[in-house]
Amino acid sequence: MGHHSCCNQQKVKRGLWSPEEDEKLIRYITTHGYGCWSEVPEKAGLQRCGKSCRLRWINYLRPDIRRGRFTAEEEKLIISLHAIVGNRWAHIASHLPGRTDNEIKNYWNSWIKKKIRKPAVSTTTTSSSVTAATSPPCSTAASDAAAALGHHLQTPFSAAEHQLDALISQSCLALPSKLSGGGQNSPPAPPLPPHCPFFMFDTSSVSPPSSLTSPVAQLAQHPFLTFAAASMDAPGYQLPPLVDGMGMGMAAMDCGLGEESRGNNSQAAAAMANGGGWQQQKQEEQQLGQDQWDEESAQHLLMWDDDQELTPSNLEAMESGAHSLLFMGPNDHE
DNA sequence: AAAATCCGCAACCGCGGGAGA
DNA sequence: ATCTCCCGCGGTTGCGGATTT
Numbered sequence: 076m077g078h079h080s081c082c083n084q085q086k087v088k089r090g091l092w093s094p095e096e097d098e099k100l101i102r103y104i105t106t107h108g109y110g111c112w113s114e115v116p117e118k119a120g121l122q123r124c125g126k127s128c129r130l131r132w133i134n135y136l137r138p139d140i141r142r143g144r145f146t147a148e149e150e151k152l153i154i155s156l157h158a159i160v161g162n163r164w165a166h167i168a169s170h171l172p173g174r175t176d177n178e179i180k181n182y183w184n185s186w187i188k189k190k191i192r193k194p195a196v197s198t199t200t201t202s203s204s205v206t207a208a209t210s211p212p213c214s215t216a217a218s219d220a221a222a223a224l225g226h227h228l229q230t231p232f233s234a235a236e237h238q239l240d241a242l243i244s245q246s247c248l249a250l251p252s253k254l255s256g257g258g259q260n261s262p263p264a265p266p267l268p269p270h271c272p273f274f275m276f277d278t279s280s281v282s283p284p285s286s287l288t289s290p291v292a293q294l295a296q297h298p299f300l301t302f303a304a305a306s307m308d309a310p311g312y313q314l315p316p317l318v319d320g321m322g323m324g325m326a327a328m329d330c331g332l333g334e335e336s337r338g339n340n341s342q343a344a345a346a347m348a349n350g351g352g353w354q355q356q357k358q359e360e361q362q363l364g365q366d367q368w369d370e371e372s373a374q375h376l377l378m379w380d381d382d383q384e385l386t387p388s389n390l391e392a393m394e395s396g397a398h399s400l401l402f403m404g405p406n407d408h409e
Numbered sequence: 410a411a412a413a414t415c416c417g418c419a420a421c422c423g424c425g426g427g428a429g430a
Numbered sequence: 431a432t433c434t435c436c437c438g439c440g441g442t443t444g445c446g447g448a449t450t451t
Contacts, residue, residue: 091419112437125437176438177440180440
């Protein structure tokens with residue numbers, strides 16, 4: 076197809092940038108700034124179009140670019156934000172200093188690809204011997220689910236989204252250290268099972284901090300926002316109790332909110348039992364003395380499995396009943 | 410060791426929106 | 431009000447290194 080409109084007249088180079096070109100661009104921008112991108116290539120002595128220069132600068136040459144693998148905390152943040160705003164990569168990137176929209180988009184896409192290729196069983200089986208016999212991949216997994224959730228939320232909650240932005244920018248930037256429990260005085264964060272495929276938090280026991288009065292409290296009526304607001308805005312930020320030890324059991328289960336169980340979280344619990352992991356999980360809970368996994372408390376959970384099909388109906392159930400959101404995410408942290 | 414396949418990521422493409430003429 | 435230019439964004443492509451067969 077055609078080139079950028081701005082490069083129609085001139086013959087421009089395409090493809091990978093050479094180190095010499097990079098140097099020219101860096102030298103020009105650091106001394107002159109970019110101003111009008113369409114003028115940059117000519118003034119910098121580059122046979123590129125302005126758009127290409129802009130892209131190269133923004134995605135690669137900018138001095139504040141942070142490269143390297145995404146941390147587990149960044150992953151969680153991306154996943155959470157994606158659930159809210161969908162594929163608005165620039166928006167997501169604005170909450171991750173030093174990361175570009177392109178990088179996040181690439182990361183997300185490759186992660187999704189990995190998830191699609193990998194069967195549902197992917198769940199790094201840990202100590203649990205639960206088998207994944209009955210879990211076929213449900214549709215396109217996380218991408219659909221998250222996108223559906225994001226798009227679903229986008230329309231009715233666009234205002235809330237902006238306010239959530241404010242919350243996130245206030246508190247999420249500090250997320251990594253807090254999440255990892257690294258701060259000296261910060262309360263210890265719940266441990267993250269190294270191979271847990273989900274990020275699961277039980278917010279049923281979390282009461283929003285007093286600072287969460289209007290208007291945030293109002294927008295936070297939505298279950299997801301309830302979680303986001305309650306967990307992120309609290310002074311001395313602490314996540315809701317992590318649903319620990321569930322990873323292995325749940326990982327092997329069918330979609331928690333399957334066709335037969337949508338709209339009813341108690342039934343969802345039953346569906347979990349059908350998946351085969353429930354009994355196993357019960358045993359584990361008893362061992363741990365954490366008897367919170369009865370059907371009643373299941374009503375306070377929203378299962379978001381990376382193999383779960385998230386339909387508008389499921390989302391309705393989410394909005395009406397659930398108080399918590401299970402964050403799913405890459406399970407191959409290192 | 411060679412070929413095939415996978416995968417990450419840089420770069421391209423087209424579109425929409427905003428600003429200014 | 432309309433047109434043009436430019437920027438920014440999301441989707442997609444394709445290169446090249448890594449891994450597998």
